[in-house]
Amino acid sequence: MSDSSFSGFVQSFKKLAVDTLSIREGSDPEATIEGIKKDMTFKGHAAWILIFSILIASIGLNSNSPAVIIGAMLISPLMGPILGIGTAIGIHDVDMMRRALKNIAIAVVISLVTSTLYFSISPITIEQSEILARTKPTILDVFVAMFGGFSGIIAGSRKEKSNVIPGVAIATALMPPLCTAGFGLATGTYKFFFGAFYLFFINSVFITLSTYIVVKYLRFPIKKFIDRSKYRRYRSLLIIFLTIIVMPSGVIFMNMIQETRFKIAVDNFINDNTVFQGSELLTQKIVYTDTLSTIDLYYMGKNIDENKIIFLNEMLARYGLNAKAGEYFPLTKKTLVRIHQEDGSGADIDKKFAEYSNDLHSKLLRDIYTKNDEVIRDKDLKIKLLEKRIYNLNASKKDPYPVQQLNKELKFQYPEVEKYAITSIQLQEFEGDSLKVIKHPVLLVKLSDTVTDEQRPEYLGKIEKWIRIRLNDPKLKVYKF
Incomplete structure (x- = not known):
């Protein structure tokens, strides 16, 4: 060409x-x-x-x-x-x-x-x-x-x-x-x-x-x-301002990269070194900081002795999980492996869970242990949710009414209510020679002094209409203390 x-x-x-x-x-x-x-x-x-x-x-x-x-x-x-x-x-x-x-x-x-x-x-x-x-x-x-x-x-x-x-x-x-x-x-x-x-x-x-x-x-x-000297000064100030604004996000980004590299190294370490005969790894919890990071391993089965734990901690250096002298960008300064284990002697996991199938705590453990990797990263959040559900389940066995939610709704809609109690009472009713027992739901309410005696019947009527619709129970009655 x-x-x-x-x-x-x-x-x-x-x-x-x-x-x-x-x-x-x-x-x-x-x-x-x-x-x-x-x-x-x-x-x-x-x-x-x-x-x-x-x-x-x-x-x-x-x-x-x-x-x-x-x-x-x-x-x-x-x-x-x-x-x-x-x-x-x-x-x-x-x-x-x-x-x-x-x-x-x-x-x-x-x-x-x-x-x-x-x-x-x-x-x-x-x-x-x-x-x-x-x-x-x-x-x-x-x-x-x-x-x-x-x-x-x-x-x-x-x-x-x-x-x-x-x-x-x-x-x-x-x-x-x-x-x-x-x-x-x-x-x-x-x-x-x-x-x-x-x-x-x-x-x-x-x-x-x-x-x-x-x-x-x-x-x-x-x-x-504007004159050129002012323009240059403003431009210099703008560059300084933008630099200061960007710096924290850059630090966070670098930390995110370091944490990602750390977790990749931890995955490789776990895949290569955590299989022990007679014990099964159920799940792991990884906590990353730039100073001291922890790897918590949860096992079930045969007890893992101290020598194996020492071995795991010694192997960390090979995966870059403990900083070496003179290293400029270590993943973390120090990492510690901790073993958590159920008491027992190598029993089968499914059998172990079957023995406690009716226990709510074992259900919680099984739920945690069988989560996938994405859910495990948010495990602490899920535990809070599950604990709240368990609390509500236990509460519902004792009392069929959603007391925790009613507390919020009553306080918001009827601030004059100082305290209340909701339960079912048993009414004994004679039918000829036989005695019939009827469960009757009741809401007892104590109102503050701001509600006058003349206003109380109307106010209690409003609460009764609301609670009947809220609990879908047209028989529920409201009385004052």
């Missing part, structure tokens, strides 16, 4: 690349700025849409439903003021900047108050996996926010609008972190609040940065010019 032919090919390829990747053609800066200004205000219907979308997202997090969470993100109007901040910085519009900051602050307050109130009255207080996923942001979330921000502002700057913005809202996930922060406030788990709010903050900052870059590249009309 001659030089002229090669030069022509390069020029043709360059033109094709420019035509394919150019975003200036088809942009409409003036209309884009006006559209962003219109979308960044939270008044009237926009505020109510935000409240409803927050409630939907909170329900989705509470019920661990990704579909519901995605639906909430589709109707969320949170992107407006964030795009407004980036655009205002890019065109040097101070008034627009103030409005955007004011509205994002209003949106954050509304979101936190709404989600906190929801989780305060919700009977489900378990940290679902959808909640936990939004408490440890990493550097990957920064990239998602930046690429999502680029997509959002480029799509918004077109003369012909597209449906990219809803997808950006889902990808950048602005709303679920705010709902998770509300969960942290409602339950007092402030590490969830700070982790989730940090995720929302870095998403907002890097969407803003992407918007600023695109606005500058598309040469949106500048409202006010």
Whole structure:
């Protein structure tokens, strides 16, 4: 190929690349700025849409439903003021900047108050996996926010609008972190609040940065010019600010990589070294820290002697599970293997479980031991749920009424009730010469002094109607103490 032919090919390829990747053609800066200004205000219907979308997202997090969470993100109007901040910085519009900051602050307050109130009255207080996923942001979330921000502002700057913005809202996930922060406030788990709010903050900052870059590249009309020395100073401050913001997510990401490497090494160690004749490994619990990590192995069968335990701990170094001198990035400084074992002499596991098939604790153990790897990682969470179920089962044997739930509902609907008792009494009824025993449900209620004697019959009547519907028992009677 001659030089002229090669030069022509390069020029043709360059033109094709420019035509394919150019975003200036088809942009409409003036209309884009006006559209962003219109979308960044939270008044009237926009505020109510935000409240409803927050409630939907909170329900989705509470019920661990990704579909519901995605639906909430589709109707969320949170992107407006964030795009407004980036655009205002890019065109040097101070008034627009103030409005955007004011509205994002209003949106954050509304979101936190709404989600906190929801989780305060919700009977489900378990940290679902959808909640936990939004408490440890990493550097990957920064990239998602930046690429999502680029997509959002480029799509918004077109003369012909597209449906990219809803997808950006889902990808950048602005709303679920705010709902998770509300969960942290409602339950007092402030590490969830700070982790989730940090995720929302870095998403907002890097969407803003992407918007600023695109606005500058598309040469949106500048409202006010600033001198070059101030511009350089502001740019230096921005770089410092972004570096400080990103650092914690980078540290979390590195820790996540280290933990993943650690767990892979632990899996290899367990597969290679934990089979002992006469004993069977039921499950394991792995706890990772950068200082002291633990591997708890749960066996059933023949007792494992001390020499085998020493052997397991000595083998850790071969898998990189104990730090060596001079090692720069060890998986962990020290790992300890601990053996937990049922008393016995090698009895068959199924037989062992059959002996205690009627015991609730053995059912709990069997449930834990037969979980798959994914459930094992969340074992502590599942134990809490199972213990609560066992408690409710034991309680229901003693008393057929859901006392724990009634406590919450009575306190919420009838705050004047100071205490109550619900049970079944036996009525002795004569039918001719025979005696008939009838079980009769009764609710005894003590009201506070704020309810007058004249008001008490009507108030007790309301409680009676409610409790009959609540327990589906039309015979239930309500009496005062």
